Amino acid sequence: MQADWKIMYVATAILIMAALLAGCEPVGEREPCVSLEPDFSGGGAGYELIDLLNKEVWVTSDFTAEEYAEFSPPLLWIKNDPRIGMADGGEFLRSPGCSESGQFTCMRAFDKGFLKVVQLVTLNTPVDNQGLIRRTELEKYHLLTYSAGSTVNILHNPAGERFIGVSRSVDRSSDTFTLPEGWNLTFHVLSTDLTIELSGNVSVLRTDNEDSFQGPLSDDIILI
Numbered sequence: 643m644q645a646d647w648k649i650m651y652v653a654t655a656i657l658i659m660a661a662l663l664a665g666c667e668p669v670g671e672r673e674p675c676v677s678l679e680p681d682f683s684g685g686g687a688g689y690e691l692i693d694l695l696n697k698e699v700w701v702t703s704d705f706t707a708e709e710y711a712e713f714s715p716p717l718l719w720i721k722n723d724p725r726i727g728m729a730d731g732g733e734f735l736r737s738p739g740c741s742e743s744g745q746f747t748c749m750r751a752f753d754k755g756f757l758k759v760v761q762l763v764t765l766n767t768p769v770d771n772q773g774l775i776r777r778t779e780l781e782k783y784h785l786l787t788y789s790a791g792s793t794v795n796i797l798h799n800p801a802g803e804r805f806i807g808v809s810r811s812v813d814r815s816s817d818t819f820t821l822p823e824g825w826n827l828t829f830h831v832l833s834t835d836l837t838i839e840l841s842g843n844v845s846v847l848r849t850d851n852e853d854s855f856q857g858p859l860s861d862d863i864i865l866i
Contacts, residue, residue: 669693669716670751675740678748679759682733690722690757691715699760699780700749701734707812713752723852724812725863728795731787734759735841739783759784769799769847770822778846786835793829794865797847797855800824804863805855806838819849830865838863 680700689705692698695718705713707724715721745757763779786808788794795807797845821827840856842856 646789649866667834669719669754670749673748675737675745675746676747677740677742678757679744680734680746682689688725688727690725690759692720692722692762694718694720697765698754698758698824699762700751701759702754702756704754715752722758723855725809726812727786727809728807729786729838730789730792733785735783735785743783763843766848767781772822774820774822774850775825776848778848780844780846782840782844783842784840784842784844786838786840787804788832788838790834792830793831794836795853796828796830796859796865798826798828803858805845805857808846808856809854811852814851814853815857816851819851819853821849833866835864 676724689702690709691700691702693700699722710721710724713721734746734757736745737756737758739747749756749758759782761781763781765778766776769775769777774798786806797805797807799805838859844856845858849855
């Protein structure tokens with residue numbers, strides 16, 4: 643599996659170089675840092691497109707499930723799998739590159755409206771020799787709420803860092819996943835509401851069933 647990821651990295655690098663040499667035009671009309679109050683309360687699937695050339699992630703709710711399944715992005719764009727949040731509520735506070743809360747970089751493309759929510763640093767780096775967990779490093783400004791009585795999943799790495807369950811694939815093939823040696827998963831039933839802010843540099847861990855755990859959580863966050 644590790645070899646598969648190396649092949650993917652090489653192929654992506656070749657595509658990016660080819661696009662640069664060809665003078666690849668940017669996709670969509672973009673407005674940087676517009677003051678908005680986007681509604682993130684829908685609770686349904688979110689649809690994300692990844693701009694590999696600029697290392698940006700753009701989110702929209704304008705697709706239907708059928709439209710997204712049939713949509714083919716252009717060169718150097720890929721579709722993230724449709725995601726369902728594990729938190730009871732959540733909102734993005736601002737786009738990376740914007741200085742004030744409530745400012746978002748917008749894009750109109752493919753007859754849809756998008757918000758920039760993530761600036762990627764690295765993408766899908768295996769953290770173990772079997773490729774059971776993949777790490778993506780990114781910048782984002784994301785507030786999550788887990789309600790009292792809900793169960794939160796916490797992934798612990800061998801260094802003792804904690805990562806909270808944030809989302810899963812709509813098409814998840816299994817509720818379970820395989821952990822590398824030294825990793826551990828715990829479950830906590832909350833007695834009070836829990837608010838987690840994932841802002842600035844964030845690590846996203848994907849398990850082999852495509853569940854997403856994010857963090858690391860600060861030591862002062864107590865799960866009760």
